[in-house]
Amino acid sequence: MMQSNKNKTIVGFGEMLLxxxxxxxxxxxxxxxxxxxxxxAEANVIMSLSTLGHQTKFVTKVxxxxxxxxxxxxxxxxxxxxxxxxxxxxxxxxxxxxxxxGPRTSEVIYDRSxxxxxxxxxxxxxxxxxxxxxxxxxxxxxxxxxxxxxxQICQALIVEAKKRNIFVFYDSNYRSKLWNHSQAKQFxxxxxxxxxxxxxxxxxxxxxxxKSIPQGTVTQQLETLYDQLFQEYPNLQYAGSTKRxxxxxxxxxxxxxxxxxKQLHVSKEQRFDILDRVGxxxxxxxxxxHGIICGFSSDDIAEFANSASVLKxxxxxxxxxxxxxxxxxxxxxxxxTIKR
Numbered sequence: 001m002m003q004s005n006k007n008k009t010i011v012g013f014g015e016m017l018l019x020x021x022x023x024x025x026x027x028x029x030x031x032x033x034x035x036x037x038x039x040x041a042e043a044n045v046i047m048s049l050s051t052l053g054h055q056t057k058f059v060t061k062v063x064x065x066x067x068x069x070x071x072x073x074x075x076x077x078x079x080x081x082x083x084x085x086x087x088x089x090x091x092x093x094x095x096x097x098x099x100x101x102g103p104r105t106s107e108v109i110y111d112r113s114x115x116x117x118x119x120x121x122x123x124x125x126x127x128x129x130x131x132x133x134x135x136x137x138x139x140x141x142x143x144x145x146x147x148x149x150x151x152q153i154c155q156a157l158i159v160e161a162k163k164r165n166i167f168v169f170y171d172s173n174y175r176s177k178l179w180n181h182s183q184a185k186q187f188x189x190x191x192x193x194x195x196x197x198x199x200x201x202x203x204x205x206x207x208x209x210x211k212s213i214p215q216g217t218v219t220q221q222l223e224t225l226y227d228q229l230f231q232e233y234p235n236l237q238y239a240g241s242t243k244r245x246x247x248x249x250x251x252x253x254x255x256x257x258x259x260x261x262k263q264l265h266v267s268k269e270q271r272f273d274i275l276d277r278v279g280x281x282x283x284x285x286x287x288x289x290h291g292i293i294c295g296f297s298s299d300d301i302a303e304f305a306n307s308a309s310v311l312k313x314x315x316x317x318x319x320x321x322x323x324x325x326x327x328x329x330x331x332x333x334x335x336x337t338i339k340r
Contacts (some may be wrong), residue, residue: 007055008054008055008135008136008293009054009055009056009057009133009134009135009136010046010049010054010055010056010057010134010135010136010137010138010289010293011046011056011057011058011059011130011131011134011136011137011138012042012043012045012046012056012057012058012059012137012138012139013042013058013059013060013130013137013138013139013143013153013154013157014040014041014042014043014058014060014117014139014140014142014143015040015041015042015043015060015093015112015115015117015118015142015143015146016038016039016040016043016058016060016062016071016074016075016092016093016117017038017039017040017092017093017094017095017112018036018037018038018067018092018093018094018095019036019037019038019039019094019095019096019097019278019317019318020034020035020036020094020095020096020097021034021035021096021097021098021099022034022035022098022099023035025099025100025101026098027098028096028098028107028109034096037316037317037318038070038071038074038318039095039278039279039317039318039319040060040142040318041140041142041143041171041173041282042058042138042139042140042142042143043058043060043075044279044282044283044286044318044319044320045138045140045171045282045285045286045289046058046075046078046080046138047075047078047080047319048282048283048286048287048308048312048319048320049286049289049290050078050079050080051078051319051320051321051322051323052286052287052290052323052324053323053324054290054293055081056078056079056080056081057080057081057082057083057084057130057134058075058080058081058082058085059084059085059125059130060085060086060117061085061086061087061088061089061116061117061119061120061124062085062086062087062092062116062117063087063088063089063090063091063092063116064087064088064089064090065090067092068087068092068116071092072085078319084125084126084129084130086120086124086125087116088116088120088124089114089115089116089119090116091114091115091116091119092115092116093110093111093112093115093117093118094110094111094112095108095109095110095111095112096108096109096111097278099276099277100249100250100277101249101250102248102249102250103248103249104249105249106249106277106278108177110177110178112146115146117143117146117150118146118147118150119147119149120147120149120150120153121149122149122152122153122156125153125157127156127157127160130157131157131160131161131164131166134161134164134166135166135167135293136166136167136168136169136289136293137157137158137161137166137167137168137169138169138170138171138285138289139154139157139158139168139169139170139171140170140171140172140173140285141170141171141172141173141174141175141184141187141188142173142175142178144187145175145178145179145183145184146178151187154187154191155187155190155191158170158191158194158195159194161194162194167196167197167292168191168194168195168196168197169195169196169197169198169285169288169289169292170188170191170195170197170198170199171198171199171281171282171285172184172188172198172199172200172201172204172208173199173281174203174204174207174208181207181208184208185208185209185210188208188209189209192233192236193233193235194235195233195235195236196235196236196237196238197236197237197238197239197240197288197289197292198236198238198239198240199239199240199241199281199284199285199288200239200241201222201241201242201243202218202221202222202225202241204241205225205229209229211225211228213225218243218257219257219264219266222241222257222259222264223259223263223264226239226259226264227259230259230261236261237260237261238258238259238260238261238288238292238298238301239258239259240256240257240258240259240284240288240301240302240305241256241257242254242255242256242257242281242284242306242309243255243256243257245269247271249274249277250273250274251271251272251273251274252271252272252274252277252313253269253270253271253272254269254270254272254280254306254309254310255267255268255269255270255306256284256302256303256305256306256309257302258288258298258299258301258302258305259298260298263298265298265299265301265302266302267302267303267305267306268303268306270306270307270310270334272310272313272314273313273314274313274314275313275314275315275316276312276313276315276316276317276318277313278318279312279317279318279319279320280309280310280312280313281309282312282318282320283308283309283311283312283320283322284305284306284308284309285305286308286320287301287304287305287306287307287308287309287327288301288305290304290305290308290324291304291305303331304327304328304331306331307327307328307330307331308320308322308327310330311326311327311330
């Protein structure tokens with residue numbers, strides 16, 4: 001079990017993308033201009049953890065161009081250590097976000113094939129340097145889905161982390177536009193013996209791990225599924241997920257679940273309006289990691305991670321800019337009038 005220490009260093013490994021989205025909830029076919037920002041599943045988590053006061057590092061491969069320099073500068077602006085980022089190739093991955101509104105769902109179009117990181121090779125990365133003085137490694141299911149070489153790099157990095165007694169946090173983060181259930185299952189089963197904490201929900205159990213879903217409420221189902229998973233993989237210390245209720249694309253409710261090997265801990269359900277949904281899951285992951293590192297009780301991890309995700313929905317872009325004080329205040333008092 002990890003000892004509480006906010007000075008621990010967390011490293012994330014993955015891709016940074018250029019995000020382009022029309023303004024004013026326009027559809028892409030209406031747009032004459034796009035708002036630009038930077039994002040990436042693991043990077044979002046790492047930048048959020050920096051905002052929460054942690055020492056962080058991010059590892060990726062970026063183009064040898066002004067675009068690559070801009071990505072590194074973005075990470076550095078959050079006080080993220082970028083010393084292990086490597087340069088090469090000329091392509092930065094892009095994704096276009098068409099924000100949903102009311103009954104209209106959001107749509108993502110990827111333009112990331114053959115990006116610098118997707119074409120990366122094992123020899124691009126020095127694992128000894130990457131993992132030096134690191135306490136937590138964060139990887140999600142997005143990165144190994146990008147290419148076979150990245151799949152193997154992620155597996156090898158996790159193995160090397162465990163050799164060094166580094167806490168491994170894995171977010172299933174399944175993306176159907178990147179790989180299929182069979183490929184995700186093969187990767188997850190390969191790494192599960194070396195994972196300490198994992199985020200996966202009922203659909204992951206059903207479609208990726210191909211488990212039978214028991215009868216009962218969501219809480220009862222998760223408690224049974226997590227218990228079975230922990231019996232199969234006794235190395236696991238934590239598992240978690242969220243349940244989202246969509247009233248409309250701009251009106252959702254969220255509830256979070258944390259399993260600690262003994263029981264399932266359930267947060268209160270929070271209803272909220274949405275400015276920008278993308279990155280909500282990454283904010284939850286960052287809140288989860290923060291709670292573990294800071295020695296929160298499992299109940300408090302569930303509440304903190306849930307509130308972190310809810311607050312992210314009020315912030316434009318993929319990165320949660322809410323501080324620890326913001327999240328604690330919101331969890332305690334909910335939405336308030338102007339702070340004076």
